[in-house]
Amino acid sequence: MKENLQLIKENALEELKKVVSKDELETIRVKYLGKKGELTSILRGMGKLSSEERPIVGKLANEVRECIDNLITKAAEDIKNVEKQKRLQNEVIDISMPGKKQRVGKRHPLDLTLENIKDIFISMGFAIEEGPEVEKDYYNFEALNIPKDHPARGEQDTFYINDNVVLRTQTSPIQIRTMENEKPPIKMIAPGKVYRSDDLDATHSPIFYQVEGLVIDKGITFADLKGTLETFVKKMFGDEMETKFRPHHFPFTEPSAEMDATCFVCGGKGCRVCKNSGWIEILGCGMVHPQVLRNCGIDPEVYSGFAFGFGLDRMVMLKYGIDDIRLLYESDMRFLDQF
Numbered sequence: 001m002k003e004n005l006q007l008i009k010e011n012a013l014e015e016l017k018k019v020v021s022k023d024e025l026e027t028i029r030v031k032y033l034g035k036k037g038e039l040t041s042i043l044r045g046m047g048k049l050s051s052e053e054r055p056i057v058g059k060l061a062n063e064v065r066e067c068i069d070n071l072i073t074k075a076a077e078d079i080k081n082v083e084k085q086k087r088l089q090n091e092v093i094d095i096s097m098p099g100k101k102q103r104v105g106k107r108h109p110l111d112l113t114l115e116n117i118k119d120i121f122i123s124m125g126f127a128i129e130e131g132p133e134v135e136k137d138y139y140n141f142e143a144l145n146i147p148k149d150h151p152a153r154g155e156q157d158t159f160y161i162n163d164n165v166v167l168r169t170q171t172s173p174i175q176i177r178t179m180e181n182e183k184p185p186i187k188m189i190a191p192g193k194v195y196r197s198d199d200l201d202a203t204h205s206p207i208f209y210q211v212e213g214l215v216i217d218k219g220i221t222f223a224d225l226k227g228t229l230e231t232f233v234k235k236m237f238g239d240e241m242e243t244k245f246r247p248h249h250f251p252f253t254e255p256s257a258e259m260d261a262t263c264f265v266c267g268g269k270g271c272r273v274c275k276n277s278g279w280i281e282i283l284g285c286g287m288v289h290p291q292v293l294r295n296c297g298i299d300p301e302v303y304s305g306f307a308f309g310f311g312l313d314r315m316v317m318l319k320y321g322i323d324d325i326r327l328l329y330e331s332d333m334r335f336l337d338q339f
């Protein structure tokens with residue numbers, strides 16, 4: 001019987017060494033310590049032993065039982081630890097793994113350039129004004145000295161909402177709105193979208209951006225206009241830039257001019273972009289027409305001023321060497337990623 005007990009102990013130890021799961025452990029417990037287990041049946045047979053042998057075998061049997069019991073408890077703990085370790089390992093975050101790159105949006109070249117322009121004019125003391133894109137015919141045309149039968153209406157292919165309401169064809173109506181609402185001195189620029197029913201091609205878009213400028217005060221002369229616009233061009237494109245003014249006609253300014261700047265592609269030598277002239281047309285400008293001032297309740301005998309307007313898209317295209325205006329409105333990421 002002693003040998004039997006020893007054997008049971010050895011077998012149990014052997015099996016417990018290999019155990020890896022709770023289920024296996026339970027099977028072993030039942031096999032050795034259960035009601036019908038090996039050790040239990042030995043203990044049951046003790047009755048047949050002599051009274052000298054009984055305490056000895058009983059003591060040994062209890063030792064074996066305790067030993068197996070302890071080992072089972074320990075194995076259960078080991079299994080629990082291993083499982084916990086596994087769980088923790090699965091939850092581990094590898095902070096050295098390369099991250100997934102998120103695609104970040106970028107500023108649109110129109111927006112970037114406009115910010116640049118705004119900064120320059122703000123630094124010269126200009127305010128930023130806004131006006132509606134759906135505009136009264138009066139503000140878009142009449143108040144700017146462009147009556148219904150004026151030929152200038154024909155040049156600006158207008159989207160009419162009805163007889164009296166249009167999609168603004170220019171940002172100049174913001175001049176009128178500003179002069180109606182504010183007393184001179186006025187110093188403002190007004191950027192915004194304008195609409196013309198042009199067919200879309202490389203140089204025309206039915207929607208594009210203009211930036212309007214207006215300065216009204218006592219004693220403003222053409223010299224102020226030149227000085228302001230020259231400063232703007234030098235700050236925008238570089239100190240080496242030259243400007244020149246050509247006589248022109250706009251209904252809302254008198255005298256009127258167009259301003260050219262040194263071609264920034266060839267530096268004035270002559271190239272494809274400036275059509276070999278060395279100059280690029282930048283904007284329209286002039287001294288605000290006395291009738292326009294009167295339309296806004298400003299006395300032209302007391303006040304004078306200058307105004308200017310340019311196409312933002314054209315400026316962006318010149319700045320970045322973009323030869324198709326459609327690229328600015330197609331939201332093609334391959335194009336936009338380059339800015």
Ligand code: DAH
Binds near residue numbers: 169171172213284310
């Ligand atoms: N509104 C003109 C256009 O759309 C641009 C312009 C020219 C605005 C001269 C002005 C200006 O304020 O003085 O062609």
